[in-house]
Amino acid sequence: MEIIIYGIVNSLTLILMSIGFALAYGVSxxxxxxxxxxxxxxxxxxxxxxxxxxxxxxxxxLLSLIIVAIIGVALYQIILIRVRGMPISExxxxxxxxxxxxxFLRWSGLKGxxxxxxxxxxGSMLIFDVPLDYQRIIVVxxxxxxxxxxxxxxxYTKPGLxxxxxxxxxxxxxxxxxxxxxxxxxxxxxxxxxxxxxxxILLPLGNIVVEMGYEVLVFAIAVSVCGGLGSxxxxxxxxxxxxxxQTITVSLVAPHYHFVTALFxxxxxxxxxPSGLFGRQKELEERV
Amino acid sequence: xxxxxxxxxxxxxxxxxxFRYGTLIARYIKKRKGCVSAVRKRMWFMGICVFLLLPxxxxxxxxxxxxxxxxxxxxPIGDPIIIGSALPVAFSYGWxxxxxxxxxxxxxxxxxxxxxxxxMRPFKVEVIDTRDLEAGVPVSEAxxxxxxxxxxxxxxxxxxxxxxxxxxxxxxxxxxxHEIIHISSTGSFSPRSNQxxxxxxxxxxxxxxxxxxxxxxxxxxxxxxDSLKEEHxxxxxxxxxxxxxxxxQAGEIVSKRMAEKGWDVMDPIIYPTGTxxxxxxxxxxxxxxxxxxxxxxxxxxxxIMMRQYRDMQIPxxxxxxxxxxxxxxxxxxxxxxxxxxxxxxxNSGNAPAVVTPLTMPFVEAYKARWGVEPExxxxxxxxxxxxxxxxxxxxxxxxxxxxxxxxxxxxxxxxVYGRVRFxxxxxxxxxxxxxxxxxxxxxxxxxxxxxxxxxxxxxxxKQLQLPPWMN
Numbered sequence: 001m002e003i004i005i006y007g008i009v010n011s012l013t014l015i016l017m018s019i020g021f022a023l024a025y026g027v028s029x030x031x032x033x034x035x036x037x038x039x040x041x042x043x044x045x046x047x048x049x050x051x052x053x054x055x056x057x058x059x060x061x062l063l064s065l066i067i068v069a070i071i072g073v074a075l076y077q078i079i080l081i082r083v084r085g086m087p088i089s090e091x092x093x094x095x096x097x098x099x100x101x102x103x104f105l106r107w108s109g110l111k112g113x114x115x116x117x118x119x120x121x122x123g124s125m126l127i128f129d130v131p132l133d134y135q136r137i138i139v140v141x142x143x144x145x146x147x148x149x150x151x152x153x154x155x156y157t158k159p160g161l162x163x164x165x166x167x168x169x170x171x172x173x174x175x176x177x178x179x180x181x182x183x184x185x186x187x188x189x190x191x192x193x194x195x196x197x198x199x200x201i202l203l204p205l206g207n208i209v210v211e212m213g214y215e216v217l218v219f220a221i222a223v224s225v226c227g228g229l230g231s232x233x234x235x236x237x238x239x240x241x242x243x244x245x246q247t248i249t250v251s252l253v254a255p256h257y258h259f260v261t262a263l264f265x266x267x268x269x270x271x272x273x274p275s276g277l278f279g280r281q282k283e284l285e286e287r288v
Numbered sequence: 289x290x291x292x293x294x295x296x297x298x299x300x301x302x303x304x305x306x307f308r309y310g311t312l313i314a315r316y317i318k319k320r321k322g323c324v325s326a327v328r329k330r331m332w333f334m335g336i337c338v339f340l341l342l343p344x345x346x347x348x349x350x351x352x353x354x355x356x357x358x359x360x361x362x363x364p365i366g367d368p369i370i371i372g373s374a375l376p377v378a379f380s381y382g383w384x385x386x387x388x389x390x391x392x393x394x395x396x397x398x399x400x401x402x403x404x405x406x407x408m409r410p411f412k413v414e415v416i417d418t419r420d421l422e423a424g425v426p427v428s429e430a431x432x433x434x435x436x437x438x439x440x441x442x443x444x445x446x447x448x449x450x451x452x453x454x455x456x457x458x459x460x461x462x463x464x465x466h467e468i469i470h471i472s473s474t475g476s477f478s479p480r481s482n483q484x485x486x487x488x489x490x491x492x493x494x495x496x497x498x499x500x501x502x503x504x505x506x507x508x509x510x511x512x513x514d515s516l517k518e519e520h521x522x523x524x525x526x527x528x529x530x531x532x533x534x535x536x537q538a539g540e541i542v543s544k545r546m547a548e549k550g551w552d553v554m555d556p557i558i559y560p561t562g563t564x565x566x567x568x569x570x571x572x573x574x575x576x577x578x579x580x581x582x583x584x585x586x587x588x589x590x591x592i593m594m595r596q597y598r599d600m601q602i603p604x605x606x607x608x609x610x611x612x613x614x615x616x617x618x619x620x621x622x623x624x625x626x627x628x629x630x631x632x633x634x635n636s637g638n639a640p641a642v643v644t645p646l647t648m649p650f651v652e653a654y655k656a657r658w659g660v661e662p663e664x665x666x667x668x669x670x671x672x673x674x675x676x677x678x679x680x681x682x683x684x685x686x687x688x689x690x691x692x693x694x695x696x697x698x699x700x701x702x703x704v705y706g707r708v709r710f711x712x713x714x715x716x717x718x719x720x721x722x723x724x725x726x727x728x729x730x731x732x733x734x735x736x737x738x739x740x741x742x743x744x745x746x747x748x749x750k751q752l753q754l755p756p757w758m759n
Contacts (some may be wrong), residue, residue, distance in 0.1 A: 006567055013564070111378050113588045114617040122623065124599040130571075133599040206564060206592040207612075207621050210378075215562050250568045256531055256558040 001128045003244075003251050009136045011243025012143030015236055016201060017216050018223035019146060020194030022235035025224060027163045028184030030080050030090050034098035035195050036217030040110075040210060041101055042068045042196035043203040047115050057118065065196045072192030076185045084184070098217070106210045119204040135204050142201040146194065147236065163187055167230065219262070226266045228279025237277055241265060368412035369402060369687055371674070372443025374433045374450050374459075375474070376421040380611060381451045381666045385474035386415055388670030389447060391657050402678050405685040411674070414441040420452040421475075430455035431462060438466045444687050447673050451475025453534070460484055463494045467689050469696065470495050473673035474666030477502040477534055477634075482714035489713075494689070496696055496715045498635075498669045498676065498708075500729070502538055504719050505609065505632050508729050509582070510545065512607060512630065512743050512752070516580065517551075520754070526578035526604065527556040528569050528593075530585040538584045538609070546582075554578055559585070566593040570602050579758070583608035591621045598625035601757045606630065614638065614664025619737045628755045629734045630742065636723075636730035637668030637704040639739040641747050643723045643730075650704045661739075672703045703727070722746055 021035045032038075042064050049060035075097060083089035121134035153160035165173040166183040174180060198216075206212075223242060227234025242262050249261045269277060373389055376382035393411040401408040416437055418430035430450040437443045446468055450456050453476040460481060463470040472481065472495065479501040485492045516522045525546050529539035539556045547553045554576045557569040570593070573581055581597070581604045583590065591612045607630035612618055614633055618626050636643045640651045640661060650671060654662045662668060680695035681687055697715075701708050706723035710716065720726030721744040731743035733752060740750040 002568070002571060006565065010565065106378050111383070112380055112617065113591055113612045113615055113621045116591075116621050118623070131567075131600040133596065202564075205595075206589050209588045211562065211588075247568075254558065255563065255569060256560060258563065259560050 002130050003247055005127055005130050005132060007244040007247040009132070009139060010247050011240040012140045013202060014219055014223050014239035014243050015143045016139065016146060016194075016198035018220040018235050018239060019150065019232060020191035020198065021217075021220035022224045022227065022230070022232045023150070023194065024188050024191030026230040026232055027167045027187035028076070028080075028084075029230070030076070030084065030184065030188065031087075031094065031221075031229075032075070032080075032188055032191055033091055033095035033217060034075060034101065035191065035220050036213035036215070037098035037101035038068055038071065038192045038195040039199045039216045040105060040208060040213040041071070043117060043199040043208040044105055044110055044115065046117060046200060047208060050117075061200050064200075065193055068192045068196040069189045072189035073185055075192070076188040080188065081181060081184075098213070102210050102213045110208065110210055113207050113209075115208040116206070117200070117204045117208070139201055139205075142197070146197060150232065159186060222262050222266055224276075226269050226276055228273075228276030231276070231278035234276055234278030238265075238269075241269075241277075366401070366404065366407040366409035368410045369404070369445070369681070370412050370414055370441060370443045371677075372434075372437030372441055372446045373413060373415045373448035374418045374430060374437055374446065375415060375448045376419055376451050377415065377417045378419065379421040379451070380615065380664060381421065381474045382417070382449065384663045385448050385451075385666035385670040387654070387658050388473070388662075388667045388672075389413055389674055391654055392671045392674035394657070395653065396674065396678055403682050404687060411678075414443060415448075416441075418450050418455065420450045420455040427452075427455045427458065431458055434459050434462050438462070438468060443468065445677060445692075446470040447677065448473055448670060449475050453478040453480065456481055457484070460492050460495050464491050468494060469677075469689060469692055471673045471677060472497045473499060473670040475499075477505070479503065479714075479716075482711075482716040485715045486713045493693060493715070496710055496717075498673045498717045498727075499665075500634060500719055500727070501716070502534060502541075505634065505729065506538065506541060506545070508632060508731060508743060509542065509607065510549075512731060513546065513551075513580065514549075515752070516605070517549075520579070522579040523550065524552045524554075524576065524578045525580040525582055526554040526569075526573035526576055527582045528566070528573075528585075529556060529558055529583070530587055530590075531558050531560045532586070535584040535586070539582075542582055542584075552576075561587050561589075563587075563589055564592060566596050567600070570596055570600055573604060574600070574602050578604045580604055581606040581608075583610050585609075586611035588612050591618070591626070594618075594622050594626040594629060598622070598627070601755075603755075603758045605754055605758065608632070609634075611664070613734065616661050616663060616739070619734065624737065626734050627736070628753065630752070631732055631734070631739075633730045633732055633739075634665040635669045635672075635705045636728045636741075636747060637671075638662050638664050638666075638730060639732050639741070641730055641741050641749070643705055643728050643747050644702050646702060646704045668704045672705060672708065675703065676701065676708055705730075 021032060024030060024032045045064040045067055046060045049055045049063055050057055079093050079097060080090060083093050119135040120138050124131050124133040154164050162178045163183055165178055166180050170180050223235050223238045226242060227238030242265050245265050246258055246261045249257050373386060375385050377386055390413055393413050396402060397410045401410040414437060416433040418433045419425045420430040450459055451474055456472060456476045457480060481495055482497055485495055527539045527543050529535040536558060543553045543556050554573060583606055590610050597606060605628060609632045613626060613629050613631040633639055637647050637650055641647055651662055676699055679701055680692050680699060684691040684695040697710060697712060699708055699710055706728040707726050709718045711718055718726040721728060728744060728747060730741055732739040733742045735750060735753060741748050742750055742752045
């Protein structure tokens, strides 16, 4: 039972970490390597607004998410738009921005254990005799809510359908009057907001440290590659696959192999499905 | 370009960055004028505001990353004596060490400086960030920092790091090459550097250490664990350590030693750096019936473990070397859930304690200067290193390396953490549980938001307490 409960928590944690990255890539085909930095930036901004400027927690969260969304827009409009279509340049540019953000945060005082966001609820409860703290329950609820929102947004709203159209066939989308640059800007901004939401939900479990930005990026890439780059459904399935594999490894083997498990799963998936679980990059080669 | 401009025109870096942002964005808007829609104009305006205001927010909110150091209050004459400090300043061992060093230097300079053969000379500190505790940063980076301090900054003495043992050991060869005194005052717990002094004195004699070894700390832990067994009948221990060399070794040694002492020891659990969930290990410890959790971790994520420990109400007392639990902000970081945690601070004086008449004045001065109590490992030992160096220079009457080396070897003074003497063979500061005999360790327990000293008995302020859910 412990494995099932903590496996679900771990999987939803991975979904929260990676869904923004997967969405941005799915629509704009731009790998936003500043994803981890935006995660930490949201957490730190919220901390600054809440504890340095004494804002109400809700308002601090809202403002941080707005600022991060604007940064996402600026990131695409100022930097990424110029290198669009050049994958290596896109990776270098976005990773460079992420690195600059993280090092700037470190320089401006984000070090040590003093920076933490308050949990939404303190305490714990027993689920089938397994203790689970409330904040981890919120992680599960938050993860499910994000998925439901994403499904609703891409199925029933006009901007969401535009994003879907561009992701499926950019030229056909252009013919139908959808501006691919605006769609990509929107996707990067929503991806940044999802990174921010993940930070707001996950960071109260521990503290805000720069190093976690790199960790989030690694997991986001791992999940996206495993699920198939560009497929957010693949990212969800991959999160559950990696999440449960990690939990089983930690319980039955040793926590020491926690990170290795994620990499092992990626290698295995890529050997048998080079495009990832739901990816289409190498569809033809796979058929041949 | 950036550095050249701020150096040539002596502009504050933050002002330069804001000016540069402004001009670049203005130039870009001008270029695009006429083809930008009203919606985009508004979007650009918001973007500009965010980019201009964000740095201001950070600078205002955090008070900037660098603190200006007040100038000397006295009127020292003579050229400054340059102290080079190679430290990982983004990590607590680094910045706490730097604060200890700067505080001592400011006090000494305010009091007139160092009496070098009748000439009062001030200390001057040059710090270079080694980043040696960051994952993926090669050791060579730290060595470059050390060499830069010696060759470019013309340091007369090296005090502080590197903090990582892998970087410290090759530093000894650099120190030998340039014949410069090096006092290691933070980081590395390995006995290896002092063993090198013992094994090849001629080559490595320039190295001294004002902190201690893992073995010394483990000896202190055995003292606490023995008393827990005697007083409460505890005999089951779970060992949880981080996946780094010093922690794994400490875990292995403790497991072996406690088994020899008749304790039931759970298989050690090794967590990779950055672990965000410790529930499995804690549940295993509970099933095992452990009464003691021995934890050795220097990652900030250990805060998560202490929160989960409290949320799950694990009926065991946590004890160990937990970097996060050293700091005064640990209480807030865990929302008080870190209560009852026992933590080794390595040297006394890294939290308030009455060890010698010098300890509390140091604690008060640190608090007055940095706005916080000494934050943990590296504070008292770095502060003490500067005073020990001053004492040696004044006795030698010169800053000539060999004369100061001989004076350091003959050191016998009262320090903030007890009597300061160096082992003649290893150049490690001598340790004792008695302040009159040597440098005293300090184990604290978090009780009601305070770091209360519970070990050694000579400086204890409170009796060790068990969590109420263990009764």
